[in-house]
Amino acid sequence: MNFPTNLAAVYDRIDQFDPEKYARSRNFITGGVSYLSPYLSRGFITVPQVVKRLKDRGIGLEQAEKFIQELAWREFYTRTWFQKGDAIFEDIRHPQEGIERFGIPRGVLESSTGIQALDGALKNFPDTGYLHNHLRMYLASTICNVAKYHWLEPAQWLYYHLLDGDLASNALSWQWCAGTFSNKLYYANQENINRYTGSHQRGTFLDFDYEDLPSQPVPDHLCRSVEASLPFTPPKTLPLELEADIPTFIYTHYTLDPTFHEGEAGNRILVLEPSHFAKHPMSPKTMEFILSLAENIPGIQIFYGEYADLNLKGIFRDHPINVHFQGTREAHPSLAPGLQGEFNSFFSYWNKLSRQLS
Incomplete structure (x- = not known):
């Protein structure tokens, strides 16, 4: 998937987006997703701007509810970041259970997890900077809940490569999968992965019924832990030239x-x-x-x-x-700027937000 950086092309992407197709097919790797996340993460476009452009096309909450709900997840995560600050990089509600390893499985870095749908995507990931959301969830489930790694270092590695790397969305999504920001661990089995990725793989370490997955031994090839190298290259800059007497x-x-x-x-x-x-x-x-x-x-x-x-x-x-x-701080764009308070779950937030939107 290409991600143009011209504003007109991004607006066109919004205007061509079909939220009803998204609702039907978003869980499939080839589904009708919006590919707007890199622009939303960078604040290049805002959630209210996207919703307004949908409304200008005559698309209201009923038609676009599932998509707007996904946008609201992003707002929920940002609100949590505002409220908790750097605490989002720690186990936020419950300690992660059953941790046996830290770092990241070597098989993830080498695209050799043994799950074909994951390995094919991981092989290209550093070059594309993009993974479908369900692939991210499959990855987090495999690393945290099957291979029993703490979520933080794999999350840092994923964030490093993502074009749409949003610290709150990334960290809290990993915590949701690992059960530290939710009430249960998220598992994906091979049948689920096959269904939504179009693969036909059988006989893997994930090819079990959901109730049997937690009791399976950790595959040997996922026990080998490494520390991912995440070098940062500062941008090249020129001395600033600032005019006096203007803001x-x-x-x-x-x-x-x-x-x-x-x-x-x-x-x-x-x-x-x-x-x-x-x-x-x-x-x-x-x-x-x-x-x-x-x-x-x-x-x-x-x-x-x-x-x-x-x-x-x-x-x-x-x-x-x-x-x-320090300076003049203007409001962060929000679907419901007047909605106050902390929310213990996304759906407690969504219930209030959706009433305001409708």
């Missing part, structure tokens, strides 16, 4: 909306903080994608350094990544 608009790799104060005079800076990437590195391919998206913002300059070192008070859109920024 400065600040962007991050999560808030790259070209319509943010569009057409207003101002300095525009994409701030990429070394302290952040030391903790959460990403691949050169993902950084290249981000910088290409930023080119849609006229006059934007790249600053690889700490925001505090700019010694200014910019104007920026609120996000968990920039809670320490």
